[in-house]
Amino acid sequence: MTSTENLTIAPYVTGYPGVAFGGYVAGLLAARADAKEVRVDFRAAVPVATGLVIADGPDGEVAIRDGAGAGLAVAVPAEVGVEAPEPPTWDEAERAADRQLASLRRNPPPIPDCYGCGPDVLPGRGLKLLPGRVESRPELLAGAWVPDRELAGPDGTLPPEIVWSALDCPGGWVGMRIGRMPEGAVTARLTGTQPLPVRAGERHVSYAWLLHREGRKTTVGVALATAEGELCALGEALWISPREHTAG
Missing domain, CATH: 3.10.129.10 (Hotdog Thioesterase)
Structure with a gap:
């Protein structure tokens, strides 16, 4: 059974004006995804101060959708394909x-x-x-x-x-x-x-x-x-x- 959750992203959480900050959106999805490593694909701009829906999908997918049901960003389990170099001091x-x-x-x-x-x-x-x-x-x-x-x-x-x-x-x-x-x-x-x-x-x-x-x-x-x-x-x-x- 698919579960959904309504949310509205605060108007100050932006990169470009009126567009929700990408990392913030990705983190919202990652928090709900049942995986330690997650890939988030952005399909359209996610607006701030607007009613949105987070919905679970098949195979561990989690998506943010607009009021009309269009998918704006989708998260799926995936492996991070990069290793971190030694950090600076x-x-x-x-x-x-x-x-x-x-x-x-x-x-x-x-x-x-x-x-x-x-x-x-x-x-x-x-x-x-x-x-x-x-x-x-x-x-x-x-x-x-x-x-x-x-x-x-x-x-x-x-x-x-x-x-x-x-x-x-x-x-x-x-x-x-x-x-x-x-x-x-x-x-x-x-x-x-x-x-x-x-x-x-x-x-x-x-x-x-x-x-x-x-x-x-x-x-x-x-x-x-x-x-x-x-x-x-x-x-x-x-x-x-x-x-x-x-x-x-």
Whole structure:
């Protein structure tokens, strides 16, 4: 028997205006999926401040649908096809985040209130992940991160939708900074797993690396570790760049 649940995503949980943050959506689905490793495919923009439905399907599928029943994002059991490299140290990640923040102060980001990487969002209204280049490891972007307590549940741990949100924006930044992915790309697929809980108020290292770039497709790896180097979450994401418009 298929079960359903109604939900509405808060209006501030956005990447692009009016569109629910991809990692957050993926985490909502992953929390309901009966699997430790989950792939989420995004089929259409998921709106915020709008009535939605999460519905179970066959073979462990879980989907978010709009009011008319159209599937917007679908999760299925899957294996994460990437291994995390050794994380940067806390000091390396802290310096990288400081450089990213300084860069954003000089050149304001196109989406300053992004739920994942907006630098000035209020506590509990975003993650404030700031991945910057790691000086000693140019293939990585990283950021030091202490999650706001307002993001956690009553037990002090972050719910899946917050942890999976941390697997989103860093991948976009590494795609742009290292893979030369153009602005305007979207998360088309996110596969992830969470082997350890993530606690608010504790030090973590977020880091991302480029896997492949071909045409409009950019594939990246993203991980979240404790400051001591224990892997908390791991993801592989496919980003799709917008089609180029030609005059005519």
